[in-house]
Amino acid sequence: MKGNYSNDAQAKADPKFDSIVMHMRPIWVDRIDGLWLYVEQSLSATLDKPYRQRVYQIVDGNNANSVEVRIYELPGDLSQYAGAWKKDQPLRQLMPDLLVPRAGCNVTLRLDDSRAWIGSTEPNQCSASNDGASYSMSSVTMTQKEIQSWDRSYDSKGNQVSGSTTGPYIFIKTSR
Numbered sequence: 001m002k003g004n005y006s007n008d009a010q011a012k013a014d015p016k017f018d019s020i021v022m023h024m025r026p027i028w029v030d031r032i033d034g035l036w037l038y039v040e041q042s043l044s045a046t047l048d049k050p051y052r053q054r055v056y057q058i059v060d061g062n063n064a065n066s067v068e069v070r071i072y073e074l075p076g077d078l079s080q081y082a083g084a085w086k087k088d089q090p091l092r093q094l095m096p097d098l099l100v101p102r103a104g105c106n107v108t109l110r111l112d113d114s115r116a117w118i119g120s121t122e123p124n125q126c127s128a129s130n131d132g133a134s135y136s137m138s139s140v141t142m143t144q145k146e147i148q149s150w151d152r153s154y155d156s157k158g159n160q161v162s163g164s165t166t167g168p169y170i171f172i173k174t175s176r
Contacts, residue, residue, distance in 0.1 A: 001037060001058075002026055005147060005171035008044065017164065019044035022147070022171050023085035027055070028096070034059040034070075038090045040082070053078050055091070055099055065111040069119075072099035102126065107140055117142040128153045131162040139168065147171045 001024050011019035021042050028036045034057045041052040057070040074081055074091075075098050084090040104125030109117040120139040128136040133153035141148040148170050152163035 001056075001142065001147075002176060003173045004175045006044070006174050007169050007171050009172065010170045011044075014166075016166055017169060020169060020171070021047060024056075025085045025090045027089075027091045031096075033057070033096075036096070038081075038084055040085050048082065050078075050082050053081055054102075055096075057096070061108055061110070066119075067109050067117070069107040069109060071102040071105045071107070072096075073102060075100060105136070105138070107138060109140065109142065115143070133161050136163075141168070145173050147173075 003024060005022040005024070006020070007017060008019050011017045021044055023038075023040045025038050026036065027038045037056045037058070039052070039054045039056055040050045042048075042050040053074055055072040055074065057072065059068050059070065061067045074094070081091065104127060105121055107119045107121055109119035112118055118141050121137055123137065124135050126136045126138070128134065130153060132155055134156040136151060136153040138152075139148075139150045148168040150164060150168035152165075153161050155161050
């Protein structure tokens with residue numbers, strides 16, 4: 001998962017998709033309670049103003065071919081962490097107990113026969129408050145070269161209020 005990603009090719013081919021850059025960097029590499037990643041996403045036009053900053057903790061799943069990705073929010077003013085992915089030791093000033101878990105938003109990924117990791121959040125479990133939403137859903141497919149991510153939010157009646165209506169964002173790895 002470590003690397004820099006962009007969906008620029010998709011955005012050029014389909015104007016329904018914004019051009020987005022995503023960076024994933026390992027943090028707290030000496031910890032033994034899973035793999036920890038700092039994830040930052042920005043519109044390509046405003047790289048210095050990320051719209052999403054999260055921490056992922058990756059732990060063993062329920063069987064040999066699965067992992068659980070636990071999602072956390074950062075504490076305080078998020079602008080203080082913008083660009084942390086560029087540092088040798090991102091977020092070293094933080095400790096995991098300062099993070100805010102996103103209850104119901106964890107993703108279980110399973111390795112399929114094609115060697116892709118595929119998973120999603122549980123239906124109606126990940127609460128959301130953006131754009132009048134009650135909950136959000138995320139579906140993810142990962143390979144060594146790309147991440148497909150489809151995030152959607154719904155109101156209390158099940159109507160989609162944000163996110164792509166046509167399919168996932170396709171992020172191609174541009175560098176490690």
